[in-house]
Amino acid sequence: MKPFTYIVPGSVQEAVAALHEYGGAARVLAGGTDLLVEWRRPGARMPAVVVDISRIESLRKVSLEGREILLGPLMTHGELLHSDVIRSGGALLASAASTIGSPQIRNRGTLGGNIMNGAPCADTVPPLIALGATVTLSSADGDRECHLSGFFNKPYATIAMGEELLTQVRFPALPPGTKTSFVKLGRRNALSIARLSVAAVVYVDGSGVITDARIVPGAAHAVWKRSMEAENLLIGRSPSHTLFAEAGKIVSDVVIKETGRRWSTEYKEPVIAALVRRTLENCFTVND
């Protein structure tokens, strides 16, 4: 590893000032569970400056303001998983956090790092998009807020500039009674990244009709997006196994149309459909 300058700011202002001073030469370090793996690869390019934000306590908070949940990017997956605020207002995010890595990774890896790394298999992103999350980016020029759904350009690339620090994630708390589920398919059950995943939010009104549906497949498209075609099918209908199977088929068709037919299609086509169906069914078995 080449030597580098190591800066440990105590506040967002200090971090932003350091990123401004060193520009593209600096890299933000949070939990380091992605970065350390990257830097230990043979031939890895080390930054000249590392800005370690892990001591900025104000970035580690969760709060409920009105009907909105505000999350600091330094919240670890373990903290997300055990937060009562998240479990009641965005339960699928806590479910997703529970599937990440091992206890060691969940105690170290952060929400902000998972988002900013932009890996297509990042487990917190599909739930956050389903929840309608926005992120705040802070720099010497001030703050700007972006919808997470438009935040990723391509795998491992976001619209954030090098000098910008992710300082907040927020989303509207789900109304009581909303059903949610996150299902992840890996090569094995533990310590495994997603081959595919699905996040779903479904709201059924008093007459038993679906009035809100959000479905976001993970590790399926080049960048995450809601499956509007399947969501539209669900709205105005009553939950049923047949309906959920139809929705699964639609999501699968859309993904395959976008990615094109290739060697893995024979596997992916039925598996995406089944995973979507299972996720929607889970909404009703898990949360009932």
Ligand SMILES: Cc1cc2nc3c(=O)[nH]c(=O)nc-3n(C[C@H](O)[C@H](O)[C@H](O)COP(=O)(O)OP(=O)(O)OC[C@H]3O[C@@H](n4cnc5c(N)ncnc54)[C@H](O)[C@@H]3O)c2cc1C
């Ligand atoms: C063994 C192992 C298993 C894993 N399993 C999973 C898994 O199952 N699911 C999954 O989704 N991920 C998994 N990961 C990946 C990783 O743990 C997560 O992506 C984690 O959330 C990254 O967070 P971090 O704080 O460690 O990020 P870091 O490594 O510190 O940073 C990651 C990237 O984000 C940037 N960054 C971090 N915070 C900010 C910020 N606030 N503002 C601007 N940029 C920022 C960094 O500059 C860097 O580019 C695994 C990793 C390992 C090593």
